[in-house]
Amino acid sequence: MRKWVIVISKPELMKEVFQRADTFLKSERNEHKISKAELKFIGYDNLLYEIKEAHLRHRRVSNPAFSHGWPPELFGKLAIELFEVMDKASEKRELGGFENQGAHLRHRRVSNPAFSHGWPPELFGKLAIELFEVMDKASEKSPTFDIFHFIKSFALDVLGLATFGYNFRGIRGIRKSGSELEKAYLTAVYGMSDMKYVLFPILEKIPGFRRPELFNRIDYLNGVMLDIIKERKQNLKFKKVNNDDYDGPRDLLYYMLKAEETQDDSKSRLTTEELLNDMKLFLVAGHETTAIALVAVIYFLGMNQECQEKAREEAIRILGDEKKNIIPNSEQIKELKYINMVIKETLRIHPPAPVASFRKAQKDTRLGEYAIKEGTILVPQIYASHHLEESWEESYKFKPERFANEKDTANKYLPFGGGNRICIGMNLSLAEQRVFLTMLVRKYFWKITEPSIHKDELQVKPTLFGLAVPKNLEVDFERRY
Numbered sequence: 001m002r003k004w005v006i007v008i009s010k011p012e013l014m015k016e017v018f019q020r021a022d023t024f025l026k027s028e029r030n031e032h033k034i035s036k037a038e039l040k041f042i043g044y045d046n047l048l049y050e051i052k053e054a055h056l057r058h059r060r061v062s063n064p065a066f067s068h069g070w071p072p073e074l075f076g077k078l079a080i081e082l083f084e085v086m087d088k089a090s091e092k093r094e095l096g097g098f099e100n101q102g103a104h105l106r107h108r109r110v111s112n113p114a115f116s117h118g119w120p121p122e123l124f125g126k127l128a129i130e131l132f133e134v135m136d137k138a139s140e141k142s143p144t145f146d147i148f149h150f151i152k153s154f155a156l157d158v159l160g161l162a163t164f165g166y167n168f169r170g171i172r173g174i175r176k177s178g179s180e181l182e183k184a185y186l187t188a189v190y191g192m193s194d195m196k197y198v199l200f201p202i203l204e205k206i207p208g209f210r211r212p213e214l215f216n217r218i219d220y221l222n223g224v225m226l227d228i229i230k231e232r233k234q235n236l237k238f239k240k241v242n243n244d245d246y247d248g249p250r251d252l253l254y255y256m257l258k259a260e261e262t263q264d265d266s267k268s269r270l271t272t273e274e275l276l277n278d279m280k281l282f283l284v285a286g287h288e289t290t291a292i293a294l295v296a297v298i299y300f301l302g303m304n305q306e307c308q309e310k311a312r313e314e315a316i317r318i319l320g321d322e323k324k325n326i327i328p329n330s331e332q333i334k335e336l337k338y339i340n341m342v343i344k345e346t347l348r349i350h351p352p353a354p355v356a357s358f359r360k361a362q363k364d365t366r367l368g369e370y371a372i373k374e375g376t377i378l379v380p381q382i383y384a385s386h387h388l389e390e391s392w393e394e395s396y397k398f399k400p401e402r403f404a405n406e407k408d409t410a411n412k413y414l415p416f417g418g419g420n421r422i423c424i425g426m427n428l429s430l431a432e433q434r435v436f437l438t439m440l441v442r443k444y445f446w447k448i449t450e451p452s453i454h455k456d457e458l459q460v461k462p463t464l465f466g467l468a469v470p471k472n473l474e475v476d477f478e479r480r481y
């Protein structure tokens with residue numbers, strides 16, 4: 001039987017769908033088509049795919065873990081590590097490509113005559129193929145300024161530490177000295193989201209398409225993370241979680257184990273396997289989303305130099321202009337009014353998760369002025385909602401000032417969804433963005449490298465989870481110190 005699918009862009013209706021979670025229930029777990037690799041990696045028994053009581057059980061344990069403050073040093077120290085890698089990369093680039101003007105003229109004088117005759121097309125064709133091969137190899141080896149690659153490593157390192165006290169060394173991974181676990185994680189994530197294998201799971205059985213290495217890596221990753229959880233559980237049992245003598249990391253795992261202790265009923269607890277799945281889910285759900293947000297902020301400030309300058313002025317006013325990296329403290333972060341507006345406006349104009357999960361009407365009902373039949377699928381279209389002209393004047397224009405007054409935007413701004421399935425990592429991600437951006441504007445001036453495919457709009461590539469991942473975005477950074 002054919003079913004209605006309704007795309008929702010009006011913010012008040014979307015909010016209602018999120019709020020009436022029992023009537024507009026998130027699709028059942030078996031309605032999410034996932035690859036065999038994803039099944040093995042995060043499975044269905046996790047906060048993302050569970051619904052009703054099982055979802056509540058995950059949320060009950062995870063909520064307290066996410067609802068405490070995040071020490072700014074967590075993000076700040078990693079930001080400094082990333083800046084060092086970026087500086088090294090820019091040095092390499094200068095050596096590889098750019099000469100000063102006088103030297104350039106000298107080269108031109110000799111080269112110009114050599115270029116002024118006709119060329120057989122095959123020469124280009126054959127050489128282009130050769131060049132593509134070399135470029136592919138080179139891009140594996142040396143860093144370029146596709147900034148997404150850099151930021152993603154940073155976001156992964158933050159999440160590893162925030163989730164289970166583990167440093168993936170993703171930033172060092174840019175220089176090819178990351179950890180085995182980083183490699184295993186990246187292989188697992190890319191492997192599980194390969195669209196071919198989601199659409200045609202039979203490929204996993206066909207010689208030439210099978211991916212034994214991928215599944216080995218997932219096993220390895222699962223093993224290491226499981227050991228960490230078991231060891232931590234054991235450790236906490238001896239030390240008793242509430243005692244002050246606990247000196248291990250205060251990460252999500254710690255707070256989740258602590259929350260587990262307070263569940264008297266064993267049925268409300270999570271099994272070790274479920275806990276493990278949630279840990280991995282946090283990495284997957286928080287890694288690319290935050291990296292997209294940060295890259296988008298770099299893009300919009302690169303395209304809007306006056307906004308970049310205002311953000312810098314604020315960072316300097318609050319942190320001072322000593323020529324060294326300074327991690328803002330919690331009090332200083334609260335003072336970051338303009339930078340906060342920049343982050344909000346970026347998440348409005350370029351929401352990293354442009355579409356929330358489909359909901360399904362559980363009975364005949366009304367939604368605003370619309371009659372909805374049982375079984376109707378509802379698609380919360382966050383991107384469309386953030387670009388409705390009736391809600392956002394000049395909606396495609398980057399204007400952080402829209403967020404000067406919280407009250408003007410509260411009812412129509414939904415980058416993290418809403419209701420009982422609102423993004424659990426929202427505050428972690430926002431804290432990370434505030435620290436990172438403040439430090440970035442103090443350290444660098446930047447602009448988008450020209451010519452750019454992003455001249456008119458930030459271009460994105462298609463991805464399995466529908467995330468708005470920017471296509472290769474090249475940025476020129478100039479150090480302030």
Ligand code: HEM
Pocket residue numbers: 047048059281282283285286287289290293351352353356357358415416417418420421422423424425426428429
């Ligand atoms: C800018 C960054 C982020 C954005 C824009 C974002 C966006 C969203 C949205 C829109 C949803 C709701 C989906 C729905 O209702 O179907 C969601 C859910 C979720 N997010 Fe995020 N997210 C971000 C960062 C994070 C981080 C850092 C984590 C974890 C560390 C995380 C973990 C999750 C999880 C586990 C869910 C499912 C919650 C549930 O169903 O109860 N997200 N996110």
